[in-house]
Amino acid sequence: MASNRDKSISEQINDIKKHLVAKGYKLTQQREVTLRVLLEHEKDHFSAEEVFLLVKEQFPEIGLATVYRTLELLSDLQVVEKINFGDGAARFDLRSTDGSHHHHHLICTECGTVEEIMEDGLLRLEQQIERQYGFAVTDHRLDFQGVCKECRAKQALNEQAAG
């Protein structure tokens, strides 16, 4: 029952290294630092550029293209998920080690915050889809747009002031 929450970052990097090696890839300095950055910020949804800037702090020689290539690779390996929230750039989200990775997103339309929630009430729906459409679901993505708690509080204050 070990989830990634139970493992140190080094252990997780080691696990991922095995995946890499198994497919004939190498764990370079650049890839390791990139992984470390992702693991240290598992709740964020960084763009390639943002990852690049953070990696650069620990490894200044790295090039942006390498970060793109690494993220692409990690995406293929199912280590990260590439998501597009509609602002210009793709964002990258760590998947959980066990492959279930079912966190959903609460995207605030006021402040742009993206919060992750762990939740899974979708199994029933997936089964229904499989039955009804003959579509074999392997994965899903569920995002909610709306107004987060903080922005609602602000809105309430403003209305009070205005009213």
Added chain:
Amino acid sequence: MASNRDKSISEQINDIKKHLVAKGYKLTQQREVTLRVLLEHEKDHFSAEEVFLLVKEQFPEIGLATVYRTLELLSDLQVVEKINFGDGAARFDLRSTDGSHHHHHLICTECGTVEEIMEDGLLRLEQQIERQYGFAVTDHRLDFQGVCKECRAKQALNEQAAG
């Protein structure tokens, strides 16, 4: 109870024209043709480029930038939804007139087809999120990845041949 399914395309364009005019916008030839193309292909998920090519058939003078601007405008007006499936380009999806627009997507990882399904078992979940996180849900997006019926059939055949 009139849904957009009950209305002719001209009627729908007229409805949308009212929205436009109400906000001080004009219904130009270009916008009308673009709308017509979208309405005639309501089950597709075209990129701006694809819309452009289709509009060009009926209105050759149009420029790509105009299509982008029109789609942006229609997006603001909630007439279309701008979605990003992760291939390089944004795609545009008609919303239903009543604003509910809750269709979800079945994205086949084999052939790339995107099928729409009308379904809404998410109300309960939205309510739970509101209670649990204080997040006021206004909209959601639910996509399923997997293998569609057709590709599964093909896979089955191939396995048979191989086995």
Added chain:
DNA sequence: CTGGCTGCAAATAATTTGCATACAA
């Protein structure tokens, strides 16, 4: 009329690619 709208071309922004060199296994 006239302010919004358009087409065009140039500007951005994100991402990819070619290539000579560097380095992990």
Added chain:
DNA sequence: TTGTATGCAAATTATTTGCAGCCAG
């Protein structure tokens, strides 16, 4: 050693923007 990976710069792709003229209301 040797093929994979990297950094850089140039190329590509999607989208946006400036601007002079155009047209719907």
